[in-house]
Amino acid sequence: MPALVARRYDTGRPVRICWDNGRLGVVEPASESAESLPWVAPGWVDIQINGYGGREYTNEALTVDDVVAIDRQLATAGVVRYCPTLTTHSFSTLAHAAGMIAKACGQDALLDAGVLGIHLEGPYISPHDGPRGAHPKPFCKAPDWDEFQRLQEAAEGRIRLVTLSPEYPNACHFIEQLVAQGITVAIGHTAASVEQIRQAVSAGARLSTHLGNGCHLELPRHPNYIWEQLAEDRLWASLIVDGHHLPETVVRCFVRAKQPERCILVSDITALGGMPPGLYHTSLGDVEILDDGRMVVAGQRRLLAGAARPIGDGIVNVMRFAGVDLATAIRMACHHPLRLLGRDEPYLEAGEWADLVCFDLPAPGEKASPVVLAMVRHGVVVYQQRNVVVD
Ligand SMILES: [Zn+2]
Known part of the structure; x- marks a missing residue:
């Protein structure tokens, strides 16, 4: 044994x-x-993984072998269960990638045991610069139920988490439809008003995706969508604690305000995780890795384009930044995401x-x-x- x-x-x-x-x-x-x-x-759990080791999920040429290869690479980072994350792109690319992930799960039992479901982050997010982050503007759009159902069909029902912006007039109805199908809804990449955030929560949204990122570079001091989500006890918050996406003091404030029990660590890691500094062409457009390890939208220095460090870094950083112990940090990177998705802890x-x-x-x-x-x-x-x- x-x-x-x-x-x-x-x-x-x-x-x-x-x-x-x-x-x-x-x-x-x-x-x-x-x-x-x-x-x-x-085993550590990460509900936001865009790719790893040179491969990314949002790819019109994604293969079953790619999906399995990412899974085995993630093992080296201690990730036992996770959500492959598809980001804003054309319908055909998203449907193809979702289909490949489903097919890979059908063929590889070990992979299937690791995949909690697909996280669809976009395309129903804000088109505004800042909130949309590195998601390509031409594909950002209002929620479309028929289109979503076709994506869910391509995914063989495996889309379990959807990040969207409630700034669109039909967003609340869309959230209610997702919740009725047992899908967890997250607010993210949003320019929503405080009132729209409240309505989204009433409609059933339960998570703020990477709170404090995918935002305007400048916001009214108050009220704004960050305070509103921070104060809402029905929302969990996922946090990217890689040392670049959120300053140390912001992590400490978020963890104190939300309480560790409502915090979830995510890596938001991309295919470029672990790659050397330079310019790369990706599905999200041109991305640069800077000398200090930050990954930014090419041609500027302030808009981050994703993360390059796996979730273990978040565990040690949140201990340092927020003063929580190891057991609490592990719960944020294991038990809490499973509880959010209705899984056994x-x-x-x-x-x-x-x-x-x-x-x-x-x-x-x-x-x-x-x-x-x-x-x-x-x-x-x-x-x-x-x-x-x-x-
Ligand atoms: Zn994002």
């Missing part, structure tokens, strides 16, 4: 975990000294799925990424850097 010995993310105590047939078997205290051990947690207990990530944290105060040592999904060791899992 495969097993690993590590420190529990929630108690810090040494634990020996064995699994069989995809499920955790024995979970018992271990005698090793905690300081010598790596950490173990239920995982625990390190016998009978649970063997979905695990084993990792080393940087020393306290050190600005570094965590090191993922192993990722296990449904009992399969998808990745390990050294032999932390023994048979």
